[in-house]
Amino acid sequence: MPISILPVCYLIASVTFIIGLKMLSKPSTARTGNLIAAAGMVVAIFATIFLYKYNGKSLGNYTWIFSAMIIGCIIGVLVAKKVKMTAMPELVSFFNGMGGACAALISIVEFDYLYREYRTVGSLFSDVAPLGHYLAIIAGTIIGSISFIGSMIAWGKLAGKFKDYAFKGQHLFNTIILILVLAAAVFTYFSKTENANIYFFATVALALLYGVFFVLPIGGADMPVVISLLNSFTGVAAACGGFLYDNKAMLTGGILVGAAGTLLTILMCRAMNRSLMNVLLGSFGGNAKAAAATKDVHGNIKEISVSDAAMLMAYAKKVMIVPGYGLAVAQAQHTCHELEKALEEKGVEVKYAIHPVAGRMPGHMNVLLAEADVSYEKLLEMGEANEEMKSTDVAFILGANDVVNPAAKNDPSSPIYGMPILEVELAKQVIVNKRSMKPGYAGIENQLFYQPNTSMLFGDAKKVLQELLGELKNT
């Protein structure tokens, strides 16, 4: 019996995955955790290449393997290094799709082996192919395909290539396709060996179709949640590979990601005060529009000129900037940092109030402001920020909307009711910058804009910030 240290290498890899993921969930250790998991991955990969034996033989085709790996490496590093920080979520989606496709391809090749072996037997496929083996293959194929195509669509949506697309009876249609996928999978198993491949490819095609219609109707802004879900799908697909090859590294790594990814998806939804079902079925948007229509918001808005706003801030003791999605869209983070510096030169204390789900991905504002070199101490978390709000003279809201909507606190009929918000109305003065009176992501009106101590400063965030800067320089 040829005994090797391969299983030990896999054990090491599994342990690094666990430790790495654990460290990734704490800010202070996250980066090291990522490196540890990567090191374990390297061990697992090279151990497989050099130590893996099937039927007593080593692996061949080294040229193919290495050239494929080099190609993958070069593209991967280039893409990962080049992409803009704000395009991170779509990049994760892209890589996730690659993993899903990889899992699907493996399963397809393995099915092909089975098919070639039994094609000419002339009996039922189920008589010759072992069930466990087949289950691992078909699960890997289906889940991998859905994950692949779904991730690609999510990527396209975030990159602005696709629009949301929904039609009436969407859910019913999706359910039917899903049933067809499963039916095709069962048919494959119980078909004559010589035409098992037809049903199999029908399964693949249907799974791809399902993936498309699964992701297409979900709102573009919900993509981070969908990506996280598809991420855990790919984990499960990888685990299927682990069953197929009795490979513990694949099994543990896959299941770990599958479980952690599912929980992470739920946590993400919870941070937005929504349920996963709600995100997937997209009923949020629908409700919200209805709510916005019935609920009428009272009062008049008050506009403020750029020069008045500049004055107000220049003579304030403390200004709290509340960044939101609009700031990211306008790419105004650098100008914002300059405004901060200009105000500080005038002796004004400037802080940022960061809501956990401001923007369109978790940590969006942190990443954005970090990119503009805003110092870490100036970023307040929601709790801290709300405490300091009372002693704030001017709360300056830059392209944020839902995260400062008081309806979350005092209107039980609002779809965002219960979500913790930044209580900017506690500040002495509130200046809101946005381009129009249009609602934000949740599609609902915001009573804040009509409050007596709120003034609106309409315009694109970047343009307004530049004008404010100009005014400040002149005074």
Next chain:
Amino acid sequence: MPISILPVCYLIASVTFIIGLKMLSKPSTARTGNLIAAAGMVVAIFATIFLYKYNGKSLGNYTWIFSAMIIGCIIGVLVAKKVKMTAMPELVSFFNGMGGACAALISIVEFDYLYREYRTVGSLFSDVAPLGHYLAIIAGTIIGSISFIGSMIAWGKLAGKFKDYAFKGQHLFNTIILILVLAAAVFTYFSKTENANIYFFATVALALLYGVFFVLPIGGADMPVVISLLNSFTGVAAACGGFLYDNKAMLTGGILVGAAGTLLTILMCRAMNRSLMNVLLGSFGGNAKAAAATKDVHGNIKEISVSDAAMLMAYAKKVMIVPGYGLAVAQAQHTCHELEKALEEKGVEVKYAIHPVAGRMPGHMNVLLAEADVSYEKLLEMGEANEEMKSTDVAFILGANDVVNPAAKNDPSSPIYGMPILEVELAKQVIVNKRSMKPGYAGIENQLFYQPNTSMLFGDAKKVLQELLGELKNT
């Protein structure tokens, strides 16, 4: 191949252990968690009795098994139900010792089987006995024996049956015995088969000896920590049994407790601001005495009469009672509750400030006061209590000492430096009840007693409380 659902039952048991332990670590779910784990245990036990097969045969000796189980049940329930709440830690220790003994006995019987089988072979024991099997047996024997005897001694100490006992060179002596234990274990394996049993029993005897000298020198008050450590030992011993019988329920249950127990031990030490090493080597007491000798504490103490103390409390707006070990020793919890009621009748607000390591076991004060029916809302955790301390008129310290010692905050040379304490000196008046000026558990002086707003009220806690009650009734 006789296939049964036994492994499934074991899988269920393992899962209940995990879920149970998880729920046990949250106050709201703890009780249910305990029941879930117990249910899993019942499944595992009965599945073993009725479904276990060895060499294709079912188990026999049902009469023996059931009568043993009934005896164990009756004694177990009686003891567990009868014992006083304050004697909990020693009871846990006792049951832990039983588990350790059980693991050791199993291993001894299994060794006996091996010995009987190979006794007459005439070769080296190592030639015939498989190493993995032997390792599981010997580890189970050694760890089980140490856990058994250690727990018994811890039990005896807490029940007041043994005194602490240490001699010079104790650590060296212990190390030597430990080496001898391991040497005997190795000798057993490499001895002639016919006298393997002699070395084996030498191993058992030495392990027992080690257990005795391991626990004897550790201070009685440190027993909760030792018990927790021995608890995790028994877990490991059970896991050895799991290896021996290739039994997943024993393996997972044992390892789970082994790992969790070890961490729990460390957490317990941390709550007292000490390291595990420090507890085991007992250097704490030594240091402390030295520190107490060198460090001189300044000032005079001020005594207060019972009637003055009663006046002070009766006319206060808020009284904070700080219970400690002395209250438990004096069994004064009920009288304390009466004092609380008497004060409340006079319109005084009474709260309790609970330090996490007050007393001699974690949660000691909670258990004690719960026994006396003190309502839950009155018990403040350390953080809350410290916040309310400023608005407290009288802090009444009942048999506590170390947990209110300001040296933990302001004397870096103190052995308890860094331990979070109850900041009673913030209260307007401090009344300290203890019997003498003797130090508490850590053996160090307490500057608090010499502070201008502190008055001492000497006497046994119960007696003093009764006198206070009498005074309050008269006014």
Next chain:
Amino acid sequence: MQSIIDFLHENIEMFYIVILMIFLGIEIIGRVPSVLHTPLMSGANAIHGVVIIGAIIVMGKAESGNYTALVLGFLAVVLGTLNVVGGFVVTDRMLEMFRKKKK
């Protein structure tokens, strides 16, 4: 060295289970508040009473002439039961007390 690798190789699944269990034991306990230390210790103590399975096996397969196995096995089952039953009952009693205070 080789024999260690052999051993690992044959029992690799066991090792996985052991290692995962260690991680799990540590993770699960990580957040326990100190008030629960004693009940948790007691509950864990009851769980390692699973060693009684071993005692039952020893007892059940003992042949009728083998008095060592019979007597020691009997003792082991008694002690193991004590551990399990006493452990769970005492934990429940402790926790009942905690619960009572809650309301």
Next chain:
Amino acid sequence: MQSIIDFLHENIEMFYIVILMIFLGIEIIGRVPSVLHTPLMSGANAIHGVVIIGAIIVMGKAESGNYTALVLGFLAVVLGTLNVVGGFVVTDRMLEMFRKKKK
């Protein structure tokens, strides 16, 4: 039913590993602050790139005449590598940004 039990029986260790891993995955993630959601998702994404092992095996055991296996295997290795390498690099880049702010 019987065949399910058979299957469970034969793969009981695998099931243990799967179940323990699920618990572990959930426990480990439980306390993550929301700022770390994106990097954590990205890191987890890199970890499931372990599927590349399967691709390597497929590729390595493909016989020289079997073009399906060779071509699909090659593609699988490329995509798998992309997942692994891209995943870890992009996570590192994100986290670098977080770290920079710290000081």
